[in-house]
Amino acid sequence: MQLDAAVKFDKVGIRYGAGKEVLHDVSFSLEPGSFSFVTGVSGAGKSTLLKLLYMAERPSYGDVYILGQSLAETNREELTKLRRRVGIVFQDFRLLNHLTAAENVALPLRIAGATVSQVRDYVRELLDWVGLTEQTDKMPSSLSGGQQQRVALARAVVTRPSMLLADEPTGNIDEENAQTIMYLLTELNKIGTTVIVASHRQDLSQEVNTNQLLIESGSLKFLSKSSKQR
Amino acid sequence: MRQTLNAVPLANDPATRYLTWTVTFMVWLATITLGLSIIVSNLGTKWVHEPTDKFTIQLNPTELDTFDTFDAKIKSAIKTLLNLPGVKSVEKISYGQMTKILRPLIGTDVLPDPTAFPLPTLIEMQLADKTQYPLERFRSSIKSAIPDAKVIQRSNGLDISNRIRTAINLLTLGIIILIFLASVASIIFTTRTGLMVHSNIIELLYLLGARNKDIARQFSNHSFIASLKGTLLGWLFAAITFLAFAQIIEWETSYVLAVLSVTWLEWTSLALIGILAVGLSMIISNITVREKLRHFG
Numbered sequence: 001m002q003l004d005a006a007v008k009f010d011k012v013g014i015r016y017g018a019g020k021e022v023l024h025d026v027s028f029s030l031e032p033g034s035f036s037f038v039t040g041v042s043g044a045g046k047s048t049l050l051k052l053l054y055m056a057e058r059p060s061y062g063d064v065y066i067l068g069q070s071l072a073e074t075n076r077e078e079l080t081k082l083r084r085r086v087g088i089v090f091q092d093f094r095l096l097n098h099l100t101a102a103e104n105v106a107l108p109l110r111i112a113g114a115t116v117s118q119v120r121d122y123v124r125e126l127l128d129w130v131g132l133t134e135q136t137d138k139m140p141s142s143l144s145g146g147q148q149q150r151v152a153l154a155r156a157v158v159t160r161p162s163m164l165l166a167d168e169p170t171g172n173i174d175e176e177n178a179q180t181i182m183y184l185l186t187e188l189n190k191i192g193t194t195v196i197v198a199s200h201r202q203d204l205s206q207e208v209n210t211n212q213l214l215i216e217s218g219s220l221k222f223l224s225k226s227s228k229q230r
Numbered sequence: 231m232r233q234t235l236n237a238v239p240l241a242n243d244p245a246t247r248y249l250t251w252t253v254t255f256m257v258w259l260a261t262i263t264l265g266l267s268i269i270v271s272n273l274g275t276k277w278v279h280e281p282t283d284k285f286t287i288q289l290n291p292t293e294l295d296t297f298d299t300f301d302a303k304i305k306s307a308i309k310t311l312l313n314l315p316g317v318k319s320v321e322k323i324s325y326g327q328m329t330k331i332l333r334p335l336i337g338t339d340v341l342p343d344p345t346a347f348p349l350p351t352l353i354e355m356q357l358a359d360k361t362q363y364p365l366e367r368f369r370s371s372i373k374s375a376i377p378d379a380k381v382i383q384r385s386n387g388l389d390i391s392n393r394i395r396t397a398i399n400l401l402t403l404g405i406i407i408l409i410f411l412a413s414v415a416s417i418i419f420t421t422r423t424g425l426m427v428h429s430n431i432i433e434l435l436y437l438l439g440a441r442n443k444d445i446a447r448q449f450s451n452h453s454f455i456a457s458l459k460g461t462l463l464g465w466l467f468a469a470i471t472f473l474a475f476a477q478i479i480e481w482e483t484s485y486v487l488a489v490l491s492v493t494w495l496e497w498t499s500l501a502l503i504g505i506l507a508v509g510l511s512m513i514i515s516n517i518t519v520r521e522k523l524r525h526f527g
Contacts, residue, residue, distance in 0.1 A: 054437055077441075084439035094434050098239045110235045111440045 003068050005029035006163055006194040007053065009220075012062035014048060022048045024218040025062070030196070030211060032162075035189045038198045040215035046198040047091075049215060050167050053196060054088045055079060067162055084112055087156030087193075089166040093148045095140040095155075101147075102127065102136045105154045112159055126154040130184060146177025153184055163194040170201065235444055237435060238428045240452040245423035249456040250463070252420070253507050256413045257464025260406050260503045262471050267402035268496045271395055272488035286382040287311070287353040287372060303378070304351050310375045311355055316368070318358040322351060406503075410510075417511055421449055421518040432523075446519035450512045457511035461504035 008029040015021045023045050030036050040046050051057040052064050055071065064071045069082055087108075095104045102123050109119045127136055130150035140148055149169060156164055166185065170178035189195045212224045240246045289307060291300045304322060311320045328351075357368065372381050425432065432445055472489070479485055 056433075056437060080439055080441050083437060088437060094430075096237060096239075096431060096434075098242065099237065107235075107237055107435075108438045110237075111435065111438050111444060 003032045005065065006032040006034065006067060007196070008065035009052075010063045010065070012052065012059045012064055014052065014057060014060045021060075021218055023052075023059075023215075023220075026218075026220045027062075028213065028220060028222070029065075030194065032194055033189070033192045034211055035186070035195045036197070036211040036213060038196065038213045038215060038220075039200060041200065044215040045218050046200075046215055047167060049220070050165055050196075050198050054086055054165050055083055084108070084159060085162045087159070087161035087164040089149070089152050089156045089164070089169050091168040091171050093140070093152040093172075095148055095151055097140050100137050100139060101132060101143065101151045104140065104151055105158050107155060108159045122158050123154075126158050127151075130154045131180070144177075146173040146180070149173050149177065149181055150184075153181060157188060157193070161193065163196070164188055166195070166197045168199055169197060170199065235435075235440070236448060236451070238424075238431050238445070238448050238452075240424055240428070240449065241456075243424060243427050245427060246420050246452060246456070249417070249420050249453065249511070250460045252416050253413070253457040253460025253511060254463040254467065256409050256416075257461050257504055257507050258467045258471070260409045260507075261464060261468035261500055263402055263405045263409070264500060264503065265468065265472060267398055268492055268500075269485065269488045270398055272491050273484055283357040285355045285357075285368070285372065287355060287376070288350055288380040288382060289353070289376075289378060290350045290380070292378075300351075304353070307376045307379065308353060311353065311372065314368075314371055314375065316358050318356045319354075320356075321354045323354060328352065410506075413507065413510065414514055417453065417514040418518050421453075421515040422522060424449065425519060425522055442520050442523045445523060446516045449519045450516040453511040453515040454508060457508045461507050464507070465504060 009026050012023060012026045013021050014023045026049070038046050038049060048057065052059060053066065055066065058071060066082055067085055069078065071079075074082060096107070099107070105123045105126055106119045109122060114122070124133075124136075127133055130153055132147060132150055132154070135143060135147060135151075140151065143151065149172070153166075153169070156166075164185070166181075169181050169185070173181070185195050185197065210224075211222065214221055287307065289300075289304060295303070308320050308322060311317060355372075369381050372379060435445060476482075476485060476489075
């Protein structure tokens with residue numbers, strides 16, 4: 001079945017406790033296979049928007065549709081299945097320090113119940129792809145920030161997700177590694193993965209055909225739309 | 231073959247690392263409690279059924295007996311007993327010893343004057359080798375040689391009444407139930423602490439698509455390994471405790487016999503403590519995680 005939208009926000013708002021709304025009446029949709037940048041200053045609500053996208057939070061009102069599924073109507077079992085179709089690259093990498101690079105990358109495969117040979121083959125392939133063939137058995141603490149970010153990217157895409165979310169993927173790394181990460185994200189997008197990047201850097205979005213969304217004080221607007229989105 | 235998920239480092243965190251030692255202590259305590267109960271129970275049986283090679287012959291004076299006639303009867307009985315085959319020694323318990331035995335029971339004032347009226351007399355007799363002469367046949371020989379005598383077959387100790395045995399069994403059951411409850415509380419506490427310590431990893435696993443049962447399985451697998459080690463150590467320490475106890479009482483025959491006569495059913499009940507500890511640990515930690523994560527994620 002052809003999806004109308006990879007992501008759809010329908011009048012979504014969220015507030016924590018009795019505090020003020022972090023996102024207010026947000027509505028937008030993103031085409032499957034699109035590449036989108038969400039920008040905005042710190043505290044504007046980028047991370048909250050991403051948390052809604054990777055289903056760590058539920059909206060206070062409105063509904064979020066991920067890969068065609070309404071979060072309001074999704075039960076626990078369906079939510080788990082949906083999460084397996086979404087890859088996440090966290091700003092702070094969130095690698096498990098007691099596992100090697102390869103074991104970190106293997107984590108989503110093990111959760112999904114992959115066989116030993118599948119895990120071995122996919123992990124090797126992904127670590128080759130991100131240029132970390134030699135770092136397979138290294139612990140995250142012995143890797144540089146850029147290398148850790150590439151391990152995190154490999155982990156996010158090892159299950160071939162339909163959608164990839166990246167929260168400030170270039171935030172904690174040098175310019176050279178930032179370019180490598182952007183190149184890898186673009187490659188993923190070319191093979192049909194919907195990519196959504198939250199970043200305070202607007203310059204990164206200039207080089208690829210992207211949607212540009214700006215969050216200001218909890219409200220969202222399109223700065224520009226990619227050719228796919230139009 | 232599928233790879234098992236083992237992302238939560240439970241073996242390294244301070245809370246769950248001590249699960250092995252908790253289970254070790256609980257299994258040790260439960261095993262020695264149940265083991266001692268079984269041994270005490272068996273000791274009672276041995277005391278009743280294991281006669282010694284000693285007889286006590288009691289001679290009671292009749293109304294017609296004077297001191298002299300009764301004394302003559304005693305001397306005759308001792309002579310008769312000494313002539314029986316297989317007798318090692320015969321010894322009359324002295325008046326001094328008799329009063330010593332009776333004094334705590336009836337007081338000093340009421341002890342009769344032995345010259346005025348004779349007391350029942352006790353004669354201790356020891357066999358040379360009880361294996362050569364069947365005790366029952368010996369008993370008959372004494373009875374036929376001295377018809378007035380009352381023959382007392384000495385046993386190694388006192389019988390434990392059924393009431394005491396039941397009380398010991400109930401006490402054991404009570405202690406084991408308390409150990410069981412303490413174990414359950416300890417496993418729940420350890421598991422909940424583990425969940426709190428690793429909450430960031432658990433959240434990550436959720437976001438990567440893990441289900442509650444995937445996370446619960448990691449905790450129950452850890453509990454299985456920790457409690458299996460704990461059970462084996464608990465059994466080992468219990469065995470050492472029983473050996474040490476045997477050493478302290480210098481391998482007392484009745485204790486060794488009581489241990490050797492433990493039935494297969496009793497061994498099974500001792501083994502069940504360990505099996506129960508492992509199973510309980512797995513199930514409780516699994517349920518605790520599922521219950522705690524029910525509203526999470």
